[in-house]
Amino acid sequence: MNLLARSTDYAVRAILFMAQDPDQVTSTAELESELGLPRPFMRKTLQTLQKSGYLDSVKGNKGGFTLNRLPSAIRVFDLMTIFQGHISLGECLFKKELCSCVKSCPLRKEVKKMELGLLERLKKLTIADLMKDQKAGI
Amino acid sequence: MNLLARSTDYAVRAILFMAQDPDQVTSTAELESELGLPRPFMRKTLQTLQKSGYLDSVKGNKGGFTLNRLPSAIRVFDLMTIFQGHISLGECLFKKELCSCVKSCPLRKEVKKMELGLLERLKKLTIADLMKDQKAGI
């Protein structure tokens, strides 16, 4: 299982990179050479981030993207939502309604509790936090 | 996202059902009519449980399965492992090694922390706990 999709993961890395030097224009080519992120996929990813208001784009030669928000204002949880939709650990109920377990599903309840704990932590985590870790770590 | 695979989910329901009357032989046909679980799929699922030592099987007419362990000795986490393999929230590192993020991946570290919390809770949860919930709730 993977809590994070590739797209989310890549997005976070790209944003972390751009946050080091917020005013610089970063192209997907740069992300490829600097971080090894696959260029075509990153195009799609960054376009999504731009449409969602996290990045500004500069078209044309020497173009690319710039970060639009403070690292402390970017929650990992929100990025996950953008790329992965509604975040939940147990969504069987919704899509195919094979669950007649409305009342008789104690397992769901437990999973739901764990989900709550997890989401709480996720919602607190920002890019700024990751930058701190990054500097502290190595 | 789904923390639990269908197979795990079904397995838990079947076991919960069987635990109500531990000495009775339960067939997949019964599970289908009583719980609405799809018979062919349940066959596979219960066979897996039998091979893993959770159920005994009775072949032939009037055959089926019986529970082999005490509800308190069946951890949901172990069932998940059987049907879903190694449980983890971030396994990108292993399979395709595109992560050169050994040192530079603060996000992984955070996910790992959350995973620890989640697994701790999951490992504590047994079928007996679920039975208690079931009786308490409605």
Next chain:
DNA sequence: GACAAATGATACCACGATGGTATCATTAAG
């Protein structure tokens, strides 16, 4: 102005995991 290098928008593809089915052999109750 021409070219190169970038994004915008979109459509498409490939693979794997998962949920689910089908088949044949074997066993045992009635």
Next chain:
DNA sequence: CTTAATGATACCATCGTGGTATCATTTGTC
């Protein structure tokens, strides 16, 4: 002997995800 169950497999279909390709547009540089 028939029926109803499991044992053991092999197979299939669908979907999400990761990834690619294409064409149009924009813009800096020579």
